[in-house]
Amino acid sequence: xxxxxxxxxxxxxxxxxxxxxxxxxxxxxxxxxxxxxxxxxxxxxxxxxxxxxxxxxxxxxxxxxxxxxxxxxxxxxxxxxxxxxxxxxxxxxxxxxxxxxxxxxxxxxxxxxxxxxxxxxxxxxxxxxxxxxxxxxxxxxxxxxxxxxxxxxxxxxxxxxxxxxxxxxxxxxxxxxxxxxxxxxxxxxxxxxxxxxxxxxxxxxxxxxxxxxxxxxxxxxxxxxxxxxxxxxxxxxxxxxxxxxxxxxxxxxxxxxxxxxxxxxxxxxxxxxxxxxxxxxxxxxxxxxxxxxxxxxxxxxxxxxxxxxxxxxxxxxxxxxxxxxxxxxxxxxxxxxxxxxxxxxxxxxxxxxxxxxxxxxxxxxxxxxxxxxxxxxxxxxxxxxxxxxxxxxxxxxxxxxxxxxxxxxxxxxxxxxxxxxxxxxxxxxxxxxxxxxxxxxxxxxxxxxxxxxxxxxxxxxxxxxxxxxxxxxxxxxxxxxx
Ligand code: BGP
Numbered sequence: 001x002x003x004x005x006x007x008x009x010x011x012x013x014x015x016x017x018x019x020x021x022x023x024x025x026x027x028x029x030x031x032x033x034x035x036x037x038x039x040x041x042x043x044x045x046x047x048x049x050x051x052x053x054x055x056x057x058x059x060x061x062x063x064x065x066x067x068x069x070x071x072x073x074x075x076x077x078x079x080x081x082x083x084x085x086x087x088x089x090x091x092x093x094x095x096x097x098x099x100x101x102x103x104x105x106x107x108x109x110x111x112x113x114x115x116x117x118x119x120x121x122x123x124x125x126x127x128x129x130x131x132x133x134x135x136x137x138x139x140x141x142x143x144x145x146x147x148x149x150x151x152x153x154x155x156x157x158x159x160x161x162x163x164x165x166x167x168x169x170x171x172x173x174x175x176x177x178x179x180x181x182x183x184x185x186x187x188x189x190x191x192x193x194x195x196x197x198x199x200x201x202x203x204x205x206x207x208x209x210x211x212x213x214x215x216x217x218x219x220x221x222x223x224x225x226x227x228x229x230x231x232x233x234x235x236x237x238x239x240x241x242x243x244x245x246x247x248x249x250x251x252x253x254x255x256x257x258x259x260x261x262x263x264x265x266x267x268x269x270x271x272x273x274x275x276x277x278x279x280x281x282x283x284x285x286x287x288x289x290x291x292x293x294x295x296x297x298x299x300x301x302x303x304x305x306x307x308x309x310x311x312x313x314x315x316x317x318x319x320x321x322x323x324x325x326x327x328x329x330x331x332x333x334x335x336x337x338x339x340x341x342x343x344x345x346x347x348x349x350x351x352x353x354x355x356x357x358x359x360x361x362x363x364x365x366x367x368x369x370x371x372x373x374x375x376x377x378x379x380x381x382x383x384x385x386x387x388x389x390x391x392x393x394x395x396x397x398x399x400x401x402x403x404x405x406x407x408x409x410x411x412x413x414x415x416x417x418x419x420x421x422x423x424x425x426x427x428x429x430x431x432x433x434x435x436x437x438x439x440x441x442x443x444x445x446x447x448x449x450x451x452x453x454x455x456x457x458x459x460x461x462x463x464x465x466x467x468x469x470x471x472x473x474x475x476x477x478x479x480x481x482x
Contacts, residue, residue, distance in 0.1 A: 008416060009479040014133060014423055016093035017086065017430020017447070018380050020140040020185065022069050024433040025099065027076030031115040034105025035145040037199065043068040043439030043454070051193045051437065056201040058148055068434045068441065073450045074460050075431075079123050081462065082431055085448055087130035089468060090475040094132050095379050095426040096123070097140035097185065100166055107144030107162050108151075112169040120170075124177040134178050135379070135426060137242065138167060138226060140185035141196040141436065153199020154190075154215035154222075157297075163222040164229070171233040181230055181239040182315045182379070183223040188243050188272045190216060196436070209292040217296050220275045224309040231309075240313040240377060241276035245269055245364045251325035251342055260326040270371070277314060277372045279307035313423060314368055317380030318407075321347070321360035352384055352443065358406035365414035365422070375423045381407055382428040384435065384443040387465065395449050395465040404467070405482045412479060427471075431462070447471050 022038035029035075040058055041047055050056045075082055086094055100107065102116030127134050143153060151159055190197030190212065198215040202208060223241065230239040248269070250261035266284045274282045280303070289296065322341040325332065332342040347355040361381070368376055383403040387395050404427060414420040429445030432452070437443075440454045447468040452458035473481050 008412060010422075011478070012092075013478065014093035014135065014180075014377070014426070015475040015479075016091040016095065016132070016135070016424065016426040018095035018135075018426040018428050019075075019097075019430065019433060020137065020142070020436075021097045021099035021102075022072075022140065022142045022434075023429075023436060024072045024075040024431070026070065026072035026074040028067075028070040028072075030076060031102060031119055032105055032113045033099065033116060034101040034107070036099065036101045036142045037145060037148060037196065038069045038142055039067060040145060041067070041069070041195075041439060043434075047439040048437060051195060054202045054204060054207075056195060058145065058201070068439045068454075068456070071452075071456070073431065073433050073452060076119070078460070078462075080126055082448070083123075083126045083130060083132065085462060085464070085468075086132060086430065089430075089447060089472045091130075091132050091430075092475070093135050093180070093424055093426060094127055094430075095135040095137065097137035097142065098170055099142050100139060101142065101144045103169055104144065104162065104166055106146040107159075107166075108146065110165075112166075112173075117169070117173050120174065121177075124174060128177060133180060135180040135182070135377075135424075136170075136174075136178050137182050137185050138170070139163075139183065143199040148199045154218045155198075155200055155211050157218055157299075159199075160218055160222045160225065164225050167226045167229050168233075171229055175234045175237075179234070179237045181226075181237060182242040183226050183239065183276075183311075184219055185242050186244045186317055187216075187219060187223070187241060187276070188268060190219075191268060191271075209294050213289065213294050214296060216272070217298065217302075220272075220306060221302055223276060223311075224305045227309040227311055228305070238312040240315045241273060241311045242315040242317070242379060243269070243273050245316040245318055245368065246320055246322045247360050247363045247367060248341075249321060249323045249344065251323055254325075257325045261324045264322075264324050269367075273314060273368075273372065275306060276311050277374060279310045311374070313375040313377055314372060315377040315379040316364070316368070317428070318361050318364055318378055319381065319428075320354045321357040321363070323355075350384060351386065352438075354384070356383070356403060358403075358410040361407050362410040362414045362418070365411065365420045366418050369414075369418075369420040375421045377423040378411065378425045380426070380428040382445040384429075384445055386442055387432075387444050387449060389449065389463070393463060395463065397465045397467050400445075400465075400467045401470045404471070408474065408479060408482055 103112045248261045248265040250257040323344040349355045431448040432444045432446035432450040435443040449463040451461045
């Protein structure tokens with residue numbers, strides 16, 4: 001006789017929401033904070049061009065552009081109000097990042113900035129007061145500008161020492177307050193957006209190879225040093241890597257397309273995770289390096305360090321899948337933000353061209369768990385949409401509820417039917433914030449509406465959307481009531 005065990009979501013499942021310092025804090029020059037990359041990225045159409053075309057020079061030009069991240073949604077001053085709203089929804093966890101430039105304004109100082117450290121103390125205390133577990137990204141597209149301009153970002157090995165100093169400062173300071181960490185946000189994004197991911201701008205086509213993969217190597221070493229320090233300083237903490245996962249489908253059963261999809265997946269989805277979870281470069285990547293004349297400068301002890309200091313869990317963002325064929329025509333191409341590919345005839349897309357695919361999340365969870373067998377944490381997922389406030393002040397975002405419901409169902413099936421081990425779910429932008437790819441406010445993800453608009457106007461007042469009440473009930477019922 002067999003008994004079916006009802007697993008569903010574990011009792012300690014970390015339901016919550018996710019954010020990043022540069023997209024919400026504002027106060028960009030308060031508390032001795034230094035400038036970071038996000039502080040010099042303009043909003044609007046220019047941003048997408050900057051992220052995808054060569055030649056950005058990281059100069060701030062106040063007359064020409066607006067810098068939406070400078071005020072963000074003013075979490076720097078409103079964090080108590082926001083955390084109270086998260087608590088009202090019943091959040092078990094809240095993912096946020098520490099701005100490196102609040103702790104080391106130029107990145108290369110000897111001593112940390114006390115005002116910056118004190119700010120996050122206040123935030124963590126407030127979260128702890130409400131019983132919300134902080135989940136902290138150490139670096140989320142926020143490299144100190146000084147390191148970018150004077151060291152060349154992650155191309156420089158010297159930056160590893162500065163990063164090590166930074167992680168030691170934060171682990172020592174917050175060791176009693178933060179038990180969940182992750183090193184670099186969407187580390188594989190450096191393959192498509194080196195400005196945000198690797199701290200340098202591609203100047204010519206060849207930069208895509210040698211300098212890019214050398215910069216990645218430095219990040220892997222830095223990430224392993226962070227894992228080592230975290231395990232030593234906070235033995236009861238867990239530290240993960242963080243990748244973008246977009247399962248790659250072949251357009252059809254043509255074996256050439258199947259092979260192409262497999263290779264794209266190995267590069268984009270597995271290259272970084274293999275190093276951070278298994279502690280080594282995959283055979284596929286070693287051949288890739290040969291093919292593109294990439295000779296990594298790997299110093300003595302690097303490979304041992306990577307092998308001995310692998311992560312405890314995999315955190316990943318999931319927004320969309322990607323469909324590939326070997327020979328693409330101009331008509332096939334879809335360009336949904338950063339992810340290119342061909343249009344999938346079975347999927348609808350968001351207003352920004354991101355193809356909506358809940359089953360793809362279940363596939364992603366299966367692929368990752370099958371390959372690595374470590375706990376998985378979905379730390380970003382959600383629908384960017386234009387929201388309208390009705391005359392009575394309500395915001396009826398049923399489209400967002402539908403999107404989230406289907407994705408949560410997919411996770412539930414992955415746990416229940418496929419046996420995947422999951423730690424939690426923090427949907428992206430639980431409170432409206434500045435979009436990373438457009439720098440605009442109008443691409444909203446939140447359960448909480450923020451009265452702020454693309455032209456910078458707005459009272460910053462917070463309002464609960466319909467999805468706020470829905471998500472509250474999801475958490476209360478531990479995912480039973482969707
Ligand atoms: C991820 C980033 C986030 C976030 C999210 C949504 O790539 O880690 O910072 O912004 O995508 O993207 P966007 O804001 O461009 O809609």
